[in-house]
Amino acid sequence: SGQTxxxxxxxxxxxxxxxxxxxxxxxxGSDANVTFSAEYQWFTDFQTKVTEWKELPGCQNxxxxxxxxxxxxxxxxxxxxxxxxxxxxxxxxxxxxxFEMVPYFIAQISPPGIELQSTNGVIKVKVSxxxxxxxxKMWISDIHFKYNAVIWENSSNAVSRSQSIFPTDVIDDLAxxxxxxxxxxxxxxxxxxxxxxxxxxxxxxxxKVNDLLCATNVSVLAVNMKFYLHWRNxxxxxxxxxxxxxxxxxxxxxDDYSVKxxxxxxxxxxxxxxxxxxxxxxxxxxxxxxxxxAMSEYNRSCLSNEVKVDPLITNEIGxxxxxxxxNDVFLHIQISPPGGxxxxxxxxxxxxxxxxxxxxxxxxxxxxxxxxxxxQTIGSVSDLTPSTLYCVKVQALSRVYNxxxxxxxxxxxxxxxxxxxxxxxxxxxxxxxxAVLVLATLxxxxxxxxxxxxxxxxxxxxxPPLNIE
Amino acid sequence: MNALALIxxxxxxxxxxxxxxxxxxHHPLQQRKVIENSLQLLDKMGEKFPQQCLxxxxxxxxxxxxxxxxxxxxxxxxxxxxxxxxxxxxxxNRTLAAWDGxxxxxxxxxxYQQIEQLEACVIKKKTLYFQxxxxxxxxxxxxxxxxxxxKDKQHNLCSWEIGRAEMRRCLQLIDKVIRKL
Numbered sequence: 001s002g003q004t005x006x007x008x009x010x011x012x013x014x015x016x017x018x019x020x021x022x023x024x025x026x027x028x029g030s031d032a033n034v035t036f037s038a039e040y041q042w043f044t045d046f047q048t049k050v051t052e053w054k055e056l057p058g059c060q061n062x063x064x065x066x067x068x069x070x071x072x073x074x075x076x077x078x079x080x081x082x083x084x085x086x087x088x089x090x091x092x093x094x095x096x097x098x099f100e101m102v103p104y105f106i107a108q109i110s111p112p113g114i115e116l117q118s119t120n121g122v123i124k125v126k127v128s129x130x131x132x133x134x135x136x137k138m139w140i141s142d143i144h145f146k147y148n149a150v151i152w153e154n155s156s157n158a159v160s161r162s163q164s165i166f167p168t169d170v171i172d173d174l175a176x177x178x179x180x181x182x183x184x185x186x187x188x189x190x191x192x193x194x195x196x197x198x199x200x201x202x203x204x205x206x207x208k209v210n211d212l213l214c215a216t217n218v219s220v221l222a223v224n225m226k227f228y229l230h231w232r233n234x235x236x237x238x239x240x241x242x243x244x245x246x247x248x249x250x251x252x253x254x255d256d257y258s259v260k261x262x263x264x265x266x267x268x269x270x271x272x273x274x275x276x277x278x279x280x281x282x283x284x285x286x287x288x289x290x291x292x293x294a295m296s297e298y299n300r301s302c303l304s305n306e307v308k309v310d311p312l313i314t315n316e317i318g319x320x321x322x323x324x325x326x327n328d329v330f331l332h333i334q335i336s337p338p339g340g341x342x343x344x345x346x347x348x349x350x351x352x353x354x355x356x357x358x359x360x361x362x363x364x365x366x367x368x369x370x371x372x373x374x375x376q377t378i379g380s381v382s383d384l385t386p387s388t389l390y391c392v393k394v395q396a397l398s399r400v401y402n403x404x405x406x407x408x409x410x411x412x413x414x415x416x417x418x419x420x421x422x423x424x425x426x427x428x429x430x431x432x433x434x435a436v437l438v439l440a441t442l443x444x445x446x447x448x449x450x451x452x453x454x455x456x457x458x459x460x461x462x463x464p465p466l467n468i469e
Numbered sequence: 470m471n472a473l474a475l476i477x478x479x480x481x482x483x484x485x486x487x488x489x490x491x492x493x494x495h496h497p498l499q500q501r502k503v504i505e506n507s508l509q510l511l512d513k514m515g516e517k518f519p520q521q522c523l524x525x526x527x528x529x530x531x532x533x534x535x536x537x538x539x540x541x542x543x544x545x546x547x548x549x550x551x552x553x554x555x556x557x558x559x560x561x562n563r564t565l566a567a568w569d570g571x572x573x574x575x576x577x578x579x580x581y582q583q584i585e586q587l588e589a590c591v592i593k594k595k596t597l598y599f600q601x602x603x604x605x606x607x608x609x610x611x612x613x614x615x616x617x618x619x620k621d622k623q624h625n626l627c628s629w630e631i632g633r634a635e636m637r638r639c640l641q642l643i644d645k646v647i648r649k650l
Contacts, residue, residue: 077606077613102606140616143557146588164589189588190550247574249581253560285506286578310582351498400498 006093009036009065009084014099016107017196018131019138021073023059024066025084025096034088035061039095040072042080056082076103076138107138109186109195112147116182116201121208122172123180125149125165129254130186130195142167142254145186148194154179154202166251168258176207214302215241215292220277222315224339225284225346227277229267231292231304240295243267243275248287248308261291269295277309284311284349312349317405320354320396324413331358331381331390331413338396338405350398354379361389361412373397386418497650500548503583504644507555507576511637514572518634522627529614531639532607535600536646543600544650547608548643549587554612555636556580561619566629 007029015022023038038059041051059067073080081100086093113128129142139145151171152160165171165184174180181202186195215231222228233239243264250257267275281288287310295301321336335354337347353375360367372379384390391412396405535547559577600608615632622628 077610102602104606104609105602140613141557141560143560144553190546190553247578249556249574249578252581283506283575283579285503286575286582349498349502 006086006088006091008093009086009096012084012096012099014101014106018110020070022066022068023082027065034086035063036084036086037061038082038084040080040082042075042078073103109193111196111198112184112186114184114198114201116203118203118205121176121205122170123203125169127167127184144188146189147184148187149182149184151180151182154181167254174205176205179204211302213294213296215294215304218292218304218307220307220309220314224318224343225315227281229275229277229290231273233273238297240269240271242293244291244293245280246289281311284346312401317396317403319406319408320394322392322394322408322411324392324411326413326415329382331384333379333392335377335394337377351400353397355395355397358390358392361391384415386415389414501647503579504640506579508640510572510576514568518630522630525627526631527618529611529635532611535604535608541650547600552580553584556584562624565625
C-alpha cells in the first residue's frame, strides 16, 4: 500500500464539551469508498517525553468526517497531538497536519440544568451543575463553577441583564405578573472559561404579598467591630423575633444550605427590634448572611430579606483619642487608637494611619489649618509660636479598605511664654537707662564747665589786686 | 428634567466604577492576612500530626515555579487559584477527619471570601495576568494528585492528616513569597 493521489484531510478541529471529544475534518477529494483513521500521541511530561503514535480509538475506518475519541483522553492536563489520514482500497493519503491540544483548555463547559419556581413576586432558581452524574469529571468539582444568569422580560424590546447567582438563589427586583425568561451558564473565572448556556426557561412572576408581619429595613450598624442589627416592625399585634445567621461559604456549595441557618445566641424569641451580633461575628475574614424571622401569636412566621455582613467592610472605624503635651520646642500629640487595647486584632487588618489637623486658635480665626499624616501613635509639631493656643483633632484612616473614622474631640493647649524675650527687654531697658544716665551726667558736667567759663569771661569778680592799696 | 436624568446616570456610573475599582483593589495586606489566619486555623482544627500516619506519607512536590514569576500580579493570581483548590479539597467528605468544626468553618469561610473578591474582579475587568500554560497545568496536576490520593484512601484519617500537612506546607511557602512582594 503506497501513497498515491489520495488527498489528506484538512482543517482538523477538535470539538470538546466536558470530557467528550470529537475530531472533525474536511475532505476535498472524492468521497467514494474513502474511510479515515486517526492516530494520537501525548506528552507524559511537559515537552520532554512523548508516547509513540497510537491508533485513536473511535476513529478507525470511519466513513464520516468526524469521530468521537473521548475514550482515549484520560490525561486532561497533558498536551496531546492528533492526525488523520484517508484510506481507500489499500491506498493511504499522507497524514494531515497535526492538531495540538491540552484537553482541559480546549474543552467547553456543558450547560447546567435549571429549575425555576415563582413565588411571592420573586423567582427561585436551583442550578444542577454540569457533569452532575459523572464519576470522572473534567471540571474537578462543581465548587469551581460560578453561575451566570441572563434574564429578560418576555416582551418585544426587552433588555437582558446578567447577574451572578449561587447554585440555589433568589432573583428579586422583578416586576410582578410579568413573564421573564432565563438562561444560565457555568463559568470558571480563573480559567477565563464561559460554558454553554442552558436551554431558555420562562416563568411568570406572581404578585408580591405585602405581609406586614415581616421585618423590614433590616440593616447592620457596626462601630469598632461591635455589630448591631436593626429592623422595623409594621405589625400591630404582638410579634417575637429570631435572628438567624448563615456562614457565607455555604451558599457556594451545591448542598441545601436552608438547614444551615442557626439562631444568634441572645436574639431568640425577642420583642426588641435590635440584636447584638457579637456572638457570631467574631472573625475578621469571611462574611455572613443575617436575616430576621418574625413570628406572630398564631404561629405564623415570615422571613425578612438577607443582609450580607462582611466584617471589615461593613464595620466603621470609631474616632481615636487625643492627648496633648507641650514644651518649649515641641507639641506632642499622643493618639489612642480607636477601639481600645482589645481592638489590636482588627486594627492590624486595616493598617491604620492617622491624619492630624492642627491650627492656632486666635481671636480672628483666620489661621490656616495644617495637616499631618503619620502611621505611629505619637506625633509632634515643631515651629511653634509662644503664648499661642494650639488646637488639634485626629482621624484614623485605612487606605487598604478606603475608610476614615470621624474626627476625635478637639484638644487645645497653650504654648508657654517666651522666657528669652522678657530678659531681652529688661537688658535693653537697663542698658538704655545706663546710657541715658551716662549721657545726662556728661551733659550736666559739660554745662557746669561752660557756665564757669562764661562766668569768668563775662562776669569776672571786681576785686583790685592787693599791692595797689 | 433631562439634565437631572443625565446627572443621575452619571452618578450611578461613577458609583459603579468606584465600587468595582474598590473590589479589584486586593491589597497584598489582605492576602497576607488571609494566609496568616488560615495557617492559624489549620493548626487549631486538629492535633499534631499522628505518628501512625508517617508511613503513609507521600511526596506531592508543589510546583514552586508558580510563585516565582517576575510580575507581582501573576503571583497574586496564582495564589488565588491555590486558595480555590484548597477550598475545594477541604469541602470534601470530612467525617473521618475528626477536626474542630468551628475552626474548619472559619478556615473555609476566610478562603471563600478571598476567592469571591478576585472572581468578581476578573469578571468585571475581563483580564488576568496569566502564568505560562505550563505553570498553570503544573498547579492543577499537583492538586489533582492530592485529590486522587484522598479518594484512593477513601478519605480516612491518615489521608486527611497528610492532606492537611501538605496544605500547611503550601500556605507557608506562599506566606514567605508574599512577604517579599
